[in-house]
Amino acid sequence: MEEHGNLTYSCIKEKALELGWDDVGITDAIIPEEDIQAYREWLVANCHADLKYMENSIRCYPEEILPGAKSAIIFVSFYKQKKEEFNEESGLIASYARGRDYHNVHRRRLKKFIRWIEEVTEQKDIAKGFSDSTPVLEKALAVQAGLGWFGKNTLLIHRRYGTFILLSGVFTTLKLPSTATKQLRLPKCGSCTRCIDACPTQAIVSPYLLDSNKCLSYHTIESKKPIPQDIQAKNPGYIFGCDICQDACPHNWRKPLSETVDFQPDSGMGSHLCHEKIGVIESDPTILFGTPLNRRKPKGLKYNFDCIREKK
Ligand code: SF4
Numbered sequence: 001m002e003e004h005g006n007l008t009y010s011c012i013k014e015k016a017l018e019l020g021w022d023d024v025g026i027t028d029a030i031i032p033e034e035d036i037q038a039y040r041e042w043l044v045a046n047c048h049a050d051l052k053y054m055e056n057s058i059r060c061y062p063e064e065i066l067p068g069a070k071s072a073i074i075f076v077s078f079y080k081q082k083k084e085e086f087n088e089e090s091g092l093i094a095s096y097a098r099g100r101d102y103h104n105v106h107r108r109r110l111k112k113f114i115r116w117i118e119e120v121t122e123q124k125d126i127a128k129g130f131s132d133s134t135p136v137l138e139k140a141l142a143v144q145a146g147l148g149w150f151g152k153n154t155l156l157i158h159r160r161y162g163t164f165i166l167l168s169g170v171f172t173t174l175k176l177p178s179t180a181t182k183q184l185r186l187p188k189c190g191s192c193t194r195c196i197d198a199c200p201t202q203a204i205v206s207p208y209l210l211d212s213n214k215c216l217s218y219h220t221i222e223s224k225k226p227i228p229q230d231i232q233a234k235n236p237g238y239i240f241g242c243d244i245c246q247d248a249c250p251h252n253w254r255k256p257l258s259e260t261v262d263f264q265p266d267s268g269m270g271s272h273l274c275h276e277k278i279g280v281i282e283s284d285p286t287i288l289f290g291t292p293l294n295r296r297k298p299k300g301l302k303y304n305f306d307c308i309r310e311k312k
């Protein structure tokens, strides 16, 4: 692989692993036109529901985030946790949300990575980090970087870790060698439809197309409106998020669990919220700080919990 000064892919990977990521790929800082087109069609169909920030054009054009951006370095965090059962007394929390808030975890790592890249190249202002909080079509960049491919559940299926992964990245004005392989753009799901069949609310309306208006993750995390009754009636017991289309995917079977301390349930709010735990959260909302559940706030979690209870 080519080098850029002292910056080779192997030293970037070594640094990424040292900072806690599980894999890394590099590609040009250009979102493929077919992904931009598919994204626009998804927006036009209103599949993003009330997530208006997703209409922001920055998602498609890295230049708007970092002028002169030439390369994208895409990081993968593997977070898979033990598959937990539903129970009568509590609501289940999606796997990614049981430990610390990944935005903070990634932000810390990105800061250190950018400082390192500036030191190695002896150049300033050459890189800008992004995680979920900066809108970018990061899955498209990850596919382009050869890290995996799109599944019919619309998630990135990482070639080694499956779909229980989180993406973050860095745009840089450096021209770095790409890790892409063309074959990964090809669909790999074959005739499988397990995720589509397993989704309790039929939110995967067709292969590779997810309608947020029907998705439990959207309704239990993002939406500010009451959960529609027909959606709630199909909720098997999630209080925050939903893992069903990931649990159904064979690419996640027989994978080890993540060992990242920040993503472990005992680093955050754990796997379930019961009536007592909701009460504790209501009397001390600071307990949620630094966890993904803080996005829903005590009031929203209590609402979600009551919705599950009503159904039972
Ligand atoms: S997260 Fe749950 S509700 Fe949303 S598409 Fe997947 S299975 Fe369906």
Ligand code: SF4
Residues within 6 Å of the ligand: 151, 152, 153, 154, 188, 189, 192, 193, 194, 195, 196, 248, 249, 250, 251
């Ligand atoms: S469950 Fe099957 S169809 Fe869905 S993403 Fe996984 S492999 Fe593809």
